Amino acid sequence: MEELLNYRFNNTKLLEEALTHSSFSNSVSNFNRLAFIGDAALGLAISSYFFSTYPDIDCGKLTDLRAANVSTEKLARVAVRHGLYNYLRHNSAILDEKVKEFVITVQQEEKMEFYGGDIKAPKVLADIVESIMGAVYLDCGFDVNALWMIFRRLLEPIIMLNVLEEQPQPVTMLFGLSKKDGKQVDVEHRREGDKNIASVYLDGQFIASASSEHKEIAKLQVAKAALKELFYNPYDKMDVEFVPFQRKKRDVESIPFQKRRWMLNLTRQKRVKEQSRS
Numbered sequence: 001m002e003e004l005l006n007y008r009f010n011n012t013k014l015l016e017e018a019l020t021h022s023s024f025s026n027s028v029s030n031f032n033r034l035a036f037i038g039d040a041a042l043g044l045a046i047s048s049y050f051f052s053t054y055p056d057i058d059c060g061k062l063t064d065l066r067a068a069n070v071s072t073e074k075l076a077r078v079a080v081r082h083g084l085y086n087y088l089r090h091n092s093a094i095l096d097e098k099v100k101e102f103v104i105t106v107q108q109e110e111k112m113e114f115y116g117g118d119i120k121a122p123k124v125l126a127d128i129v130e131s132i133m134g135a136v137y138l139d140c141g142f143d144v145n146a147l148w149m150i151f152r153r154l155l156e157p158i159i160m161l162n163v164l165e166e167q168p169q170p171v172t173m174l175f176g177l178s179k180k181d182g183k184q185v186d187v188e189h190r191r192e193g194d195k196n197i198a199s200v201y202l203d204g205q206f207i208a209s210a211s212s213e214h215k216e217i218a219k220l221q222v223a224k225a226a227l228k229e230l231f232y233n234p235y236d237k238m239d240v241e242f243v244p245f246q247r248k249k250r251d252v253e254s255i256p257f258q259k260r261r262w263m264l265n266l267t268r269q270k271r272v273k274e275q276s277r278s
Contacts, residue, residue: 099125
């Protein structure tokens with residue numbers, strides 16, 4: 001672990017504690033307290049980094065940048081990328097199963113998911129990253145700058161402002177684009193067996209649905225599906241409206257009138273923007 005961090009601990013007991021789960025036999029202490037301080041230290045370190053990097057952006061965008069980079073999803077993927085879970089001392093078969101399932105899912109993804117994939121990231125993976133950060137933070141004398149120098153490489157890729165604008169959070173994008181177009185979006189949830197089913201309605205009209213064992217994943221997936229149904233690319237910028245002009249006439253005629261009208265409105269807006277730019 002020290003080789004991975006490129007850091008030598010003065011007090012190796014801190015590292016031992018950072019890598020000990022509460023399920024581990026005969027453990028007097030575990031990583032919970034270190035994860036607590038590591039979470040706070042990471043928030044301060046990355047806030048300072050973005051505050052210095054982007055002196056002209058408002059606090060709303062700074063908050064979004066910090067949230068994207070310290071989320072459970074992001075940190076869990078850091079733990080997977082560097083194999084940190086292999087160093088965790090524990091005695092939990094359930095933990096092993098959940099971590100293994102997530103690791104396999106991430107490895108099979110065609111592209112990197114910033115906001116969440118098909119399954120929920122196990123919190124323990126993010127906890128490992130935070131607890132190790134907490135151990136380093138204490139060991140280096142509460143030096144935030146030293147902590148950032150050590151961990152920035154491990155946290156790569158850092159989600160920068162251009163990436164955040166090009167790949168906005170799908171739920172935020174759905175609500176933002178709909179509000180800009182004067183439409184009301186509602187996301188309804190229901191439970192069927194062990195599945196959470198989320199459905200999106202636009203001005204009362206059904207658009208799409210998705211299901212998952214976890215409510216937040218279902219909401220994320222249905223937002224992506226709704227954006228595609230409404231002919232928005234989930235990975236386009238917020239100010240870009242996209243309508244597929246290559247769609248065949250008979251396909252367009254099969255689309256409900258209300259949705260076709262929205263498409264036409266977006267087409268007109270796109271043309272006006274293009275004319276104003278030219």
